[in-house]
Amino acid sequence: MSIELITLLYFSCLFFGLFLGLPVALGLGGTAVIFAAIFEPRSLLAIPSAFYYTPWNQVLVTVPLFLFMGSLIRFSGIAEAAYDAVYKLIGHIPGGLAMGTVKVCTIFAAITGITPPATITMGQIAYPSMMKYKYNKAIAIGSIGAGGALGALIPPSVPFIFYGLLAKVSIGGLFLGGLLPGLMLASFYIIYIGIRCRIQPHMGPATPPDEKFSVSEKLQALISIWPFMLLIFMVLGAIWGGIATPAEAAAFGATGAFFINIIYRKLTWKVLRDSLETTVKLTGMGLWILIGANIYLNVFNSLGCQELVTSLVLGMPGGENGILLMMMFIILLLGMVMDDWAIIMLCTPLYIPIINELGIDKLWFGVLFIVNIQIAYLTPPFGFVLFWLKSVLPPDVSMGDVYKSVGPFILLQLLGLTLIFIFPQIALWLPNMLK
Numbered sequence: 187m188s189i190e191l192i193t194l195l196y197f198s199c200l201f202f203g204l205f206l207g208l209p210v211a212l213g214l215g216g217t218a219v220i221f222a223a224i225f226e227p228r229s230l231l232a233i234p235s236a237f238y239y240t241p242w243n244q245v246l247v248t249v250p251l252f253l254f255m256g257s258l259i260r261f262s263g264i265a266e267a268a269y270d271a272v273y274k275l276i277g278h279i280p281g282g283l284a285m286g287t288v289k290v291c292t293i294f295a296a297i298t299g300i301t302p303p304a305t306i307t308m309g310q311i312a313y314p315s316m317m318k319y320k321y322n323k324a325i326a327i328g329s330i331g332a333g334g335a336l337g338a339l340i341p342p343s344v345p346f347i348f349y350g351l352l353a354k355v356s357i358g359g360l361f362l363g364g365l366l367p368g369l370m371l372a373s374f375y376i377i378y379i380g381i382r383c384r385i386q387p388h389m390g391p392a393t394p395p396d397e398k399f400s401v402s403e404k405l406q407a408l409i410s411i412w413p414f415m416l417l418i419f420m421v422l423g424a425i426w427g428g429i430a431t432p433a434e435a436a437a438f439g440a441t442g443a444f445f446i447n448i449i450y451r452k453l454t455w456k457v458l459r460d461s462l463e464t465t466v467k468l469t470g471m472g473l474w475i476l477i478g479a480n481i482y483l484n485v486f487n488s489l490g491c492q493e494l495v496t497s498l499v500l501g502m503p504g505g506e507n508g509i510l511l512m513m514m515f516i517i518l519l520l521g522m523v524m525d526d527w528a529i530i531m532l533c534t535p536l537y538i539p540i541i542n543e544l545g546i547d548k549l550w551f552g553v554l555f556i557v558n559i560q561i562a563y564l565t566p567p568f569g570f571v572l573f574w575l576k577s578v579l580p581p582d583v584s585m586g587d588v589y590k591s592v593g594p595f596i597l598l599q600l601l602g603l604t605l606i607f608i609f610p611q612i613a614l615w616l617p618n619m620l621k
Contacts, residue, residue, distance in 0.1 A: 187225075193491040196221055200482070210528040211471075214478030218485040229488035236480045241473055246351070250469040251436035252342050255421075256298030257461035258443040260307060262452040264414050268293055269311050271407035274399045281383025281390035283319065284329040285376045287312040291333025292372045293411075295340035296418045297443075299347075300468070301526070301563060305334030305571055309578035322389040323583065324591040325379060331571050331588070332375050332595035335560045338526055340368040341422055342436070345526050345559065348472070349552045352534040356549075357432045358425045362616040363553045367606055371557075374598040382594075413449070417442045426620055472527050479531035492539060499540050506544050510551075510607070513537055514558050521562020525570060529559060553613035554606060561599045564592045 196217065203213040215233075222229045272286025279285070287308055294304035308330045316326040338345050341361030350357040383390035399407075421439040424430040430438065447453035486492055502508055513533075520529045534555075541551050563571040566589045576588050606612050 189490050189494050192221070192225060192489055193494055196486065196489070196491060204524065209474075210524065211474035211478035214475070214482040214528075214532070218478075218482040221489065222485045226485065226488045229485050232484045232488075233481050236477055236484065240477045240480050246347075246473070246476075247433040248342075248347055248357070248436040249344055249472060250465050251433070251440045252299045252344060252347075253468050254461060254465040255436070255439040255443040256300070256303060257464045258440070258447055258453075258457065259297045259414060260294075260303045261457045261460050262443075262447045262450070264297075264411065266311060267407075267410045268414075269308075269315070271404075271411055273315070273393075274404050274407045277319075277393040278395075278398070279380070280387050280392050281325065281379045282392065283312065283316050284321065284325050284379045284383070284390050287316075287326075287329045288333040288372055288375045288379070291330070292336055292340060292368070293415070293418070295337040295368070296342070296422070297414065298337055299342045299344040301334055301337035301571060302574055304337050305330065305574045306578050308334060309575050313579060316390075319393055320388075320391050323587050325383065325389045327575060327579070327583070327588055327591035328593075328595050329375065329379060331564055331575055331592050332598070333372070334574075335563045335571050335599075336368055336372060338560050338563070339364045339371070339553075339556050341365055342425075342432070342439075343556065344472075345530055345556050346552065347432070348476070348527060348530045349534055349555060352531065353538050353548050353552060355552060356617075358428075359549050359617040360552055361422065361432075362426055362620060363549050363613040364556060366612055366616055367553055367557060367602060370605070370612065371560075371599060371602045374602060375595060378594060378598060413446050417446065475528050476531055479528075479535070482532070483535045486536075492536070495536060496539050496543065500543060506546070509540065509544065510546070510554070513540075514554065514603070517555060517558045518562045518565065521559050521565070521569070526556075526559045526563070529562075530555070547610065547614065549617060550606075550610045550613050554603065557599070557603045557606060561596060561603065564596050564599065566592070 199220070200213055200217045203217060204210065208216070219230070219233065222233070268290045269286065272289055273283060276282035276286055291304040291308055294307065298304065312330055313326055337343070341364055343361070343364055346360040346364055347357055349355070350360050379390065417439060420442070421435045424435040424438065425432055444453070447457065499509055499512070502512060504511070517529060517533060520533070538548065541548055563569050566572065572588050572592065576583070576585055
């Protein structure tokens, strides 16, 4: 059988398994074992070692620690305190609650490093509040979805950790590279909401004039969240300043989150149990996907498929830009049916040889990669954020309402991706400056 047909069948078998509902790790590993047994039995010898060497990579220590830090903060009630602060500070501005939702999601992203916590938590907190003040469903749902998707990009981003591990790029550099694009996208969302609600006040009415707060009340609301803001700056500052490795900073962050909960008397057995349970589940899922991806790609290389894919991609018309656009389009399509961790672990080892051949900066490509995953998260019909939102919104919110709400925000994400593509310094300026 020709290598071209084997490669086509290899990918087809994987996606057929995923379509049937197989777990991603089983789909990756199972496909690899079947093809190795049929076409390259010797490559089966490498499979047991993947179970041993994959979990022992020291970079992976950061994943459960950052997840534990984020889980402690999520279950401690910080989201309610942060939302109360923005409600008191800018609720009187048209669209203020929606703009505040994006800001809180940005803060949450800098604590959790993943997308679901901000999306689910703000869906439960911010949506009822905006409905109480007669906000339009589209602006309310869209602001939560777009803000929640920032969790994949704002450091300490767990997707960046996995990409850095597989692409052999500095985790600290990737965190720096994702900061400005993440803040840029958050700013786009806030500006859009502010302008639209100014032009169409019914989309996001200001809070009633009788609900005014004194300066002392506003200050008190801000003071209530300063320890968490300080924790974010200390953790990321330690990485960027070269004071600590990402693993050390993650350990410091988890410890800091633990003691903040003690100080604020939020640390109950339920919070601790839920945080540990979430951390173990997500870490276990990530490790199994990574093991499955390693097995899949080991067999892929043994069969000679990587050389074929690389030569085919490099021979595409359009040159370097055409190749990059094709890669981004594939990520966008995969993001509609697969979670971000699985996409990173499947595509990164396939793309990096091509990126190296073209001489493209892997850090810049990594930022493009994760921004693209964000867009895929919001893109109908299968964007993951859309279904997380639907799961926590009231029954009167239809899937059609969710789909319609994200359109303008997807356009803003595409604008951000285009700007980063045209002006790489948006992603590279901070890493280069702090080298």
